[in-house]
Amino acid sequence: MTSISPRLPRPRLLHAVLAAGAMAMAMPANAPRAVAADTTSFTPAQRQEIVGIMRDALKNDPTILSDAIAALRSSANAAQQNAARSALESHRSDLLTPNASDAILGTATARTTVVEFYDPRCPYCRKVLPDLDRLTHEDHDLRIIEKVIPVLGQGSLITSQALVAAFIQGGQDAYFRMQRAIMSDSTAPTVERMRALATQSGLNATTLATDMNGPKVTAILQANMDLARAIGLDGTPTFVFNARQIIPGAVDYDDLKKAIAQNR
Structure with missing residues (x-):
């Protein structure tokens, strides 16, 4: 996957585990768990003793740290999944109802909808x-809505x-002709290169070059990016299945x- 945003650095996670462990071990055994220690x-002298306890504990049983990290990761994953489900539910209509400017692979009226967010420059x-292409040819009750998002710089x-x-010039057919030309091109x-590919694809190159910087194109790309951000997309390609599951x-x-x- 081509990533957009960096992940949380591991050292911060490690520091959080050590701090939580030090606080927990410093509390009396009979202290209420809902009350945090006031460091x-x-x-x-007490702080030095706590550090010594932590060092001895980790030295004698390294699984303490690995278990704590695993627990934090599990908690983070669960939170991320809950956030994803909430985002999908909030934008269910946007994900299941194609816009007039969306290119669609497969049967336009199919009951099963997959949305693909992609960048033309993403390998x-x-x-x-x-x-x-294979999936939509084999499954006639499937449509794949393609939403192009430029996330990899000026070339994208x-x-x-x-x-x-x-698409604006010639609809679905023109879009997919241009897509084949662009996504197989290594130049x-x-x-100017887009003008050449447009000519090869049977399109009016001058009109295409003019429309590229027009308000319609800008608005469509902005809407795609807004929806991608709303569902927490962090790389391309990203697939959304019937507004129920995200797979990056x-x-x-x-x-x-x-x-x-699974999502039918």
Whole structure:
């Protein structure tokens, strides 16, 4: 997966575990668990003793630290999943109802909806394209709504603008012709290169270049980005299955098919 935002650095997690462990071990055995220890009331000698206890405990039983880290990770994952479910529910209509500007693979009226957020410059997005074509050819009750989002810099913005401009010019067919040209192209993306690819794809290159910086293209890309942020997307590609499950990364054909079946 092409990542957008960095993960939490591990040292911060380690510091949190050690601090929590020190506080817990300093509390009397009969102290109410709901009351946190007030570390500001410890004397320097008491703090030194706490550090010694922690060192001895970790030296004699290293699993204390690994168990604490595992517990924190589990808690963080659960919180993340809850947040994802809440976001999907809040934006259920946005994810299940295609916009007039959305390109759709498969049957437009299908009951099963997969939304793919992708960047035309993302190598993983390019790699998964054949699997998406295969899935929609095999499953006639499946539609894949494609939402292009430029997250990898200026080259991504140029190619994303060209794709949306192609859709505005000629609808679904023009979009997918331009998509095939862009996502199989290894030349550095420039406006002139987009003009050349548009001509190869049977489109009006001058109109496409003009529309790329127009208000319609800007509004569509902004709406895609807003929805991506709203559901907590942090990389491309990201797939959303029937507004119930999010799977980030270049999932292979078998895993995509399994997720589709599970979310019907």
